[in-house]
Amino acid sequence: MSLLSLENVHSYYGHIHALKGISLRIEKGEIVTLIGSNGAGKSTTLRTISGLIHPKRGKVSLDGKDISTMAPHLIVRAGIGHVPEGRGIFPRLTVKENLEIGAYTIDDDAEAERRMEYSFELFPRLKERLEQKGGTLSGGEQQMLAIARGLMLDPTLLMLDEPSMGLSPVMVDLVFDTIQKVNENGATILLVEQNALVALSVAHRGYVLQTGEIIISDTASNLRNDPTVQKAYLGVE
Amino acid sequence: MKKYLKPINLMELLRPLGQLIVFSLGSAAVLSIIVLALAIVLNNTAAGDKIFAQLKVSLFAYTVANLPQVLVDGLTLGFVYAAIALGYTMVYGVLEFINFAHSEIFAIGAFVGVEILIALQNAGLIGSGSSLFMDYVFLILAMLAGMAVAGGAAIAMERIAYRPLRNAPRLVPLISAIGVSFFLQDAIRLTESLTTGQFNRIFPTFGNFDKRITFGKIPMGAAELPFSVPIKSFIVIIAAVLMLVVLNYLVNATKVGKAIRAVAQDRATASLMGIDVNHIIAITFLIGGALGGAAGLLYALKFTRIDPYVGFYPGLKAFTAAVLGGIGNLTGALLGGIILGLLETFAGSYLSIFTMGAAGVEYKDIFAFAILILVLIFRPNGLLGENVTEKV
Numbered sequence: 001m002s003l004l005s006l007e008n009v010h011s012y013y014g015h016i017h018a019l020k021g022i023s024l025r026i027e028k029g030e031i032v033t034l035i036g037s038n039g040a041g042k043s044t045t046l047r048t049i050s051g052l053i054h055p056k057r058g059k060v061s062l063d064g065k066d067i068s069t070m071a072p073h074l075i076v077r078a079g080i081g082h083v084p085e086g087r088g089i090f091p092r093l094t095v096k097e098n099l100e101i102g103a104y105t106i107d108d109d110a111e112a113e114r115r116m117e118y119s120f121e122l123f124p125r126l127k128e129r130l131e132q133k134g135g136t137l138s139g140g141e142q143q144m145l146a147i148a149r150g151l152m153l154d155p156t157l158l159m160l161d162e163p164s165m166g167l168s169p170v171m172v173d174l175v176f177d178t179i180q181k182v183n184e185n186g187a188t189i190l191l192v193e194q195n196a197l198v199a200l201s202v203a204h205r206g207y208v209l210q211t212g213e214i215i216i217s218d219t220a221s222n223l224r225n226d227p228t229v230q231k232a233y234l235g236v237e
Numbered sequence: 238m239k240k241y242l243k244p245i246n247l248m249e250l251l252r253p254l255g256q257l258i259v260f261s262l263g264s265a266a267v268l269s270i271i272v273l274a275l276a277i278v279l280n281n282t283a284a285g286d287k288i289f290a291q292l293k294v295s296l297f298a299y300t301v302a303n304l305p306q307v308l309v310d311g312l313t314l315g316f317v318y319a320a321i322a323l324g325y326t327m328v329y330g331v332l333e334f335i336n337f338a339h340s341e342i343f344a345i346g347a348f349v350g351v352e353i354l355i356a357l358q359n360a361g362l363i364g365s366g367s368s369l370f371m372d373y374v375f376l377i378l379a380m381l382a383g384m385a386v387a388g389g390a391a392i393a394m395e396r397i398a399y400r401p402l403r404n405a406p407r408l409v410p411l412i413s414a415i416g417v418s419f420f421l422q423d424a425i426r427l428t429e430s431l432t433t434g435q436f437n438r439i440f441p442t443f444g445n446f447d448k449r450i451t452f453g454k455i456p457m458g459a460a461e462l463p464f465s466v467p468i469k470s471f472i473v474i475i476a477a478v479l480m481l482v483v484l485n486y487l488v489n490a491t492k493v494g495k496a497i498r499a500v501a502q503d504r505a506t507a508s509l510m511g512i513d514v515n516h517i518i519a520i521t522f523l524i525g526g527a528l529g530g531a532a533g534l535l536y537a538l539k540f541t542r543i544d545p546y547v548g549f550y551p552g553l554k555a556f557t558a559a560v561l562g563g564i565g566n567l568t569g570a571l572l573g574g575i576i577l578g579l580l581e582t583f584a585g586s587y588l589s590i591f592t593m594g595a596a597g598v599e600y601k602d603i604f605a606f607a608i609l610i611l612v613l614i615f616r617p618n619g620l621l622g623e624n625v626t627e628k629v
């Protein structure tokens with residue numbers, strides 16, 4: 001059984017039909033990427049999985065259990081972490097408080113403590129800025145905080161929406177190294193990226209989304225060599 | 238082990254106390270200076286002559302002699318306003334919506350507490366012959382009961398009248414709140430009429446709450462004016478300060494408080510952290526409602542008489558206080574409440590004297606609202622509105 005599966009999922013914003021029958025599967029231990037141009041429906045797919053919007057038709061299942069109508073806070077508790085587009089840092093909470101909120105579902109203080117230490121190992125910068133308000137961090141620091149916060153609850157499936165956005169090349173490398181490290185430690189990853197080149201270099205498999213539909217699904221290496229993908233998303237003529 | 242999580246945060250207990258003291262002293266000093274300056278200016282005018290003819294003291298001496306009393310009364314009122322204002326501001330913080338029915342939550346707290354005390358009095362448990370200790374125990378119990386019912390009513394109100402409208406245009410829940418406000422006024426009135434046959438209720442006389450503690454005499458011309466404070470004013474101040482400190486701790490130093498602040502800042506992301514947003518919003522209404530209910534009973538203790546519409550003016554003033562301080566901002570609600578309480582009491586005490594009776598006590602509210610308008614012209618977000626770090 002797949003860890004996560006979407007079957008013929010349709011999502012709407014009012015009358016806007018954003019997802020038009022998406023089907024995809026993610027197996028345990030994989031890194032899967034979702035690529036596509038602006039407005040293709042990548043973020044909407046993640047929002048549908050994490051319950052921020054509920055599909056009008058179709059089914060989202062986690063470990064075979066239907067989660068399509070579950071509230072987001074319960075989906076989080078079921079093991080899906082979602083680092084949203086635009087980072088979603090709480091601007092008036094400190095870095096420390098943002099991380100503590102990330103561990104909201106963890107009742108064991110010692111465990112939360114360990115996870116916080118782990119985020120500082122990944123991003124030592126955060127430790128230096130513990131008492132700074134989230135809203136005053138630089139864009140890159142906010143991205144680090146968002147990822148660290150997403151890891152606090154030790155998700156089975158971690159979904160990242162454009163983690164490389166606004167980062168310097170060095171930071172992009174760091175973030176993607178981190179993603180691979182987290183994956184090696186057992187988390188399954190669903191990665192949404194504009195930067196298809198980087199995404200395909202770390203992912204095992206990928207889906208290409210276009211105006212609410214999946215048009216290609218293949219292994220990462222095949223996608224890298226796919227002429228459509230090269231032309232549309234890798235900038236290869 | 239507990240390096241990053243849950244250090245017992247003494248600072249968070251002391252900080253609001255410090256703020257209360259600074260705000261109180263600051264506002265008191267500013268208003269005192271203004272009044273004294275006015276008194277000096279008016280001393281040799283007709284206003285001064287009139288006072289001298291009546292009391293054989295100069296206007297300035299009269300002003301000075303009355304000042305301590307005015308300050309204590311003003312602060313007492315200010316803390317009550319602050320406790321109510323916190324309810325408006327907390328709900329605004331999480332929902333960006335003014336809960337106009339909060340004034341009726343205040344009234345519910347007052348009625349529940351007063352009815353319990355009246356019942357106790359009828360049962361002979363308080364009043365003549367009861368021990369002072371038990372009087373205080375019953376007062377506290379009545380207040381807790383008022384808080385519980387008011388908090389419960391606030392939760393029910395949110396669940397029934399606001400939650401279904403959460404995604405509606407902003408004006409819609411506002412109208413709903415006004416509807417709830419009228420509904421609750423009449424519900425209180427009907428309940429009281431059916432059960433007690435009247436809807437004006439009087440806080441029973443018991444305990445030593447009306448006794449005055451005399452601090453000394455202040456010379457006023459040839460005579461002396463006693464400076465004394467009724468015990469109930471101390472009760473109001475102590476209870477309000479306690480609540481404000483506890484609330485501040487709750488919001489700034491506990492897990493629930495962190496969740497409340499997270500929901501206030503970004504509801505969708507908060508839910509992605511595993512926070513049950515509806516639950517947190519209900520808790521916010523509970524806390525605001527309980528504070529409002531407590532304020533209701535304190536108000537009844539201080540002013541004795543209540544009716545189903547008792548919440549209207551204090552509610553309006555507290556709402557004004559919340560806006561004055563910067564709505565959504567807890568510290569702002571404290572500051573706004575204190576300023577408004579003092580301002581109102583100053584105006585009520587001196588306006589008539591300074592204007593030779595032309596503008597009496599009944600005009601005291603003009604100042605509060607004039608100040609509000611002035612502040613909003615120059616600082617649209619309220620006095621502390623830009624100090625976003627203190628926001629919920």
Ligand SMILES: Nc1ncnc2c1ncn2[C@@H]1O[C@H](COP(=O)(O)OP(=O)(O)OP(=O)(O)O)[C@@H](O)[C@H]1O
Nearest residue numbers: 013016018036037038039040041042043044045085
């Ligand atoms: N809140 C919303 N209300 C209405 N329409 C929306 C909303 N959010 C997204 N849409 C629409 O849904 C479609 C899919 O949007 P989505 O955010 O999923 O795109 P995306 O693939 O993540 O794009 P990008 O790469 O620019 O982030 C777009 O046409 C967008 O305009």
Ligand SMILES: [Mg+2]
Nearest residue numbers: 042043044085
């Ligand atoms: Mg997107």
